[in-house]
Amino acid sequence: MRLPYLRRTIALLAATTAASGLMVGCSSEDQVPSIGYAVDTAVTSYNGGTAAGAASAQAVFGRVLTGFFYTGPDGQPVADTDTGTAKEVPGEAQTIQYRLNPRGVYSDGVPTSCDDLVFTWTARSGRFPGFESASTAGYEDIERVECQPGSKDGTVVFRPGKRYLPWRTLFGAGELMPAHVAAQAANVADIVAAVQNDDRPALDRLAQFWNTGWNLEPGDLDITQFPASGPYRVESYGLEDGLVLVANERWWGEAPATGRIVVYPKPADLAARIEDGSVAAVDIGAGSLPEVNLDAYSVQQLPSRGIEQLVLNTGGVFESTAARRAFALCVPRQALFDQLGRVTEAPEAGLGSGPSNSRTLQQDSMYYPVATGAAGPFAAGDPEGARAALADAGKDGMVVRIGYLAPDARRAQTVSMIADACKAAGITVEDASTPEFTPARLREGAVDAVLGGPGGAPGPAGSLDGIAAIGGLRSGSGLNIGQFRNGRFDSITDQLAAEDNSTTQLNLVTEAENLLWAQLPSVPLFATPRTIAFSGGLDNGIAGPTRAGSGWNMDQWVLQR
Template identity: 35%
Template sequence: MVACAPAPEPEEDLSTLDHFGYALSTPLRTTNAASLVGASTSAQLLSVRIFPSVYVAGPSGQMIPNTDLVSTQVLPGANRQVIYTLSEDTVWSDGTPITCTDYLLNYKAGVMSTLFESYLPLTEQIERMSCEPGAKRFTVVFKEDAGARWRQLFSPGTVLPAHAIAEKAGLSTAALHDALQAEDRDQLEEVARIWREDFNLDSFDPALQLSSGPYRVESVGESGEVTLVANERYFGDQPVLSRLVVWPGEVDKAALAAEGAIQIADADNYDWVNRDDPMNQLRVEDLEGILTESLVLGSSGVFYGQPSRQAFTACVDQRAVAAASSAVAGRELPVVGTHVVSHFDPVARQLAGVVEPKLGVDTEQASALWGTTVRIGYQGPDERMAAMVESIRVSCEAAGITVVDASAEGSTMADLARLGTGPWGEELYLEGSLDAVLRPVDPLVEYGGVIAEDGNVAALWEAEEQAWEEARIIPLAAQPRTFAIDGDVGNVVEYTGSTGIGWNMDRWRYEAPITEEEEE
């Protein structure tokens, strides 16, 4: 039997406006950052401290081991092995032990990506995973020479409660474990549906939305805001703030700020901050982000063949796109041409010999797609991304390619025309409303084919050449990030990577200023 945590007493006469507010620029659609929808909407910004990772990306680029959760041991060799040992007292928020089955589900969801509609690119480097039901210890064995980026496995928001999913699917956890090991599609069909759909926040299911981190989801509000409360069963330090509200990008931030409902924001502009108001508590930091805004191309339809992807790449003027983004952002954002490393990485400069010839337009090569229409989606409405798509439309027009802003029809990688794999290994053609998605990309997790060790320039050069040859993703420009931080909030460490400023939200401190009414 599983013990249930007692429900906290509701706070009387308090709305979500009365609690510490953290506003994002992205929609809050799911807590599952490993699904196509979650990866496209940066779900890890919300779920970073709900489903924490094995390693935490720090603000200086360092990977910090999450020793509260798990310890790791690396065995070198042609096939690198990593032994993971979960802490004995690790439990989900319902009291159920965290076991290797939770991690096996992550791995198999990546392997069976068509069934689960998952996006876990680094999974393709894994040869096998050894895991016994209920065990706290498991081993990941990588393919020959692979696994250089093993610390990025089991990333924030991607390891979900297997036992809760099994129960909802009408299976025991042991039966789910066996089905995962056997990759039994019939047994896993409902499991996969629950995994990809039922962590969606518009149909919040508290029995499923458990937590292995310092925060758990308590509720979802009418405006899509998500209330996080302390997970009393968390095995590490309890969060400093016992409750906070995360606001989705589509809300009126100016109105929330006027209500005093935003203490921290991770956004792409600060137009909503009234910096002339003497009562304004928010200081603004305008930064060039680590992530690369890129076009992720579909693998079916228009872009089924590599030559068509290469032809489209040839009509995209990255410098013009970066300029268009900069004009709307109000600050200069550099063009980015590297796939496999961040533009902040010193190695990026040493890859210029690969990258520079690829930037700009080759109308003759691009004209192979003459008469073709390419539909591009993104999380909108977004004036800056619309300007980027318009820039692409203009540069591709000369090659006879019609680029359409289709953000109203689709916005995630789940909307792409793409290839899949059927039950017998056959190729499936999955229709979609989009041919490409414009989204921020983390070079360290996006390219499963990269086996080069970080810092190995020769190997990274080869990987960069391969990425341009395959032309599945077109890097464009640095992502702009704007942080607005209340002066009364402490322990905030800015980070422009995939988990944003909220990477350490459980350490934030806040002492609300005393109002005149309270003084009286």
């Protein structure tokens, strides 16, 4: 959703410039050759275009699989000219011209090409059956990708009458996948020809690989399946040793400042890794590991662009709107923010200033104060109103199982507070967290609600554009784990993607907010607070409280001892 936000671009440029200066001034004599990075997400897929990969790929693989744009630390799309250039060109239909860097080559020696654009669009357009993509936003509006196989130039032409204003979110870091790997695995000689000729058997085989071929399990990996297009490549992945990223010898841009980054995601014991000094960079939910001592680190607590929320299953106990309303009414949103969502230096207005009253709008959007009035009845927790709504649903009581990726002390306390508040309404709330939890368990019916960011993301989440947040509510989207379906909401978001008139935007977002508070596919709580810490001696660490995490510039990190 391309809305006017209060941006801090000048601050970003200043911070980046300062960081660059620090890097230049560092002596290599006492530089540590490897840096540990703890981040509270689960790494289950290399493919950021799938629902499994969408929750972690940008935070972990943003500097492994680069794209034409990446998410900057303020949540904005930033051009990555090492990958190539993208520009909108005049034409009757919206047209974007992509030009890959002539020197671009994957770590396995295969050149980057417009085949990668064709494959990514094919998988995410929703036009070709079998591909299980996280979201089709933007890609579904593309009519075709003009490409000569193996060429560095590709032209994306949108459908007649369609316009997608946030086009800079397409073909981004962690989402532009290596077509040649899929082609080889699926025994397809020419992906571009297969798409142009609508070769269904070939496309079916490609879809099978897209869906699961890049899944990641700790243990032995066939590294040939995971070539990199960025400054780092994957060397290994194990529960004890973490996800090991090493310098990509074929990278054509500026060499990474440190040759080895070890990412420790969940289910690794992050507390133990921090305590024993294995990590120099930490990006975790605030309060999630209260036992951890961060005295040796420079620590920031920041509200993130991800909205902490309860995503509800629109089937099972929450099949009726009345049942969802009953639960939403008993959730003590203000108390949850005051005790668990407020960062140490909370602003008086804007992001992190209070409970979030929207699932898709950021609190520093100019539209936010006007568009979110429908949240009023759901502020403080209303057990009497919840009991009445429960009666409207034809229920005397209700059991709600809330799942999230454990361990997470803040989310455990969130569930506990909700359980205490909802007890008076006759609603029993159970903690259904596990160390192996995935948001897909909601779709499977194993839980009734997921506590996390958009789409149930357990770790870094959110961006200014809100594409993932919207995808989590669109009919048929892979991120829509609660399986909410509303044609009017889909239509509104389609209009917003092409609308640049501020009055029309305000009317549309207000209608969308009213609809969501009436239908209650989820209950927004607050901007997820993040604890971001860098150890003494680490230069160029810049907090990134977004879906890209604070590893967004890990190739610039330098650790001195």
